[in-house]
Amino acid sequence: MKTILFMGLLALVVFGIYSFKNPKVDFKEDSIGGIQFFNGTIQEALEKAKKENKPIFLDIYATWCGPCKMLKKNTFSDKEVGDYYNTNFINIAIDSETKEGRELVDKYRIEGYPTLLILDKNGKQIAKQLGFVEPHILVNFGKRIVP
Template sequence: MKTLKTITIVAIMLWVSVSAPVHAGEKDGAKGINFYSGTWSEALELAKKENKLIFLDISASWCGPCKMLKNNTFPNEAVGTFYNANFINIALDGEKGEGATLARKYGLTAYPTLIFIDGNGKLVAKTTGYHNAGQFLELGQKVIANK
């Protein structure tokens, strides 16, 4: 009985020590893309003010490639560093609210759709589908170079 108690305590301590750094990183947002939580009109104003383009991720809750972007690409530290420095980043559900309105406005044909827009709402670039971290960084760099 005492051995079972000891094993349980050790297992709990191990789980806490392994999971704590992961949760700390998620909590402080130290890695990956920081997505803006304001309205679309506020994002446009902020983009003008900071002289940045907007990166808009339009996804759907049921979309597999969207989940892969969210879980694999967007949390990447290099991706976050580049996109946070160069874009106002927004993620919206293309089937709800402002996301649905913008999906119609920018001619969404598939999920995920990755759109780059200037502060006046003008489309700069658009692509669809999953991109790994390297491909996504290259995409952002090309958009900035052609700005």
């Protein structure tokens, strides 16, 4: 039990240090080859999802969040992740501290950041992943919904 607590504390310290050492992450800018995020509201993303008959991949993040920054820099920029998610989902990232973000936090009962959701084209939650994940884990998360 002490080992688990120690590892959890160590992970928090590492994420905290990373957050302070690497404060500049542009959450609005997509990386070349990685996930391309829809630039609009969740309502517009839902309309696009219905039109294209695809589920939605929703990243709810906070700009001050170290694991959110790591996810943006290391996982969302990965080519395999980008290829898979750009083909199979309407991708959207919402800052939890905006009006729209606060509404989504309440609606989907978000308890921490980053929270990754897969929604059907009507906005119903299908799957949820909390925290930083490596690229292969994110691909497997999506493949649970779209093989």
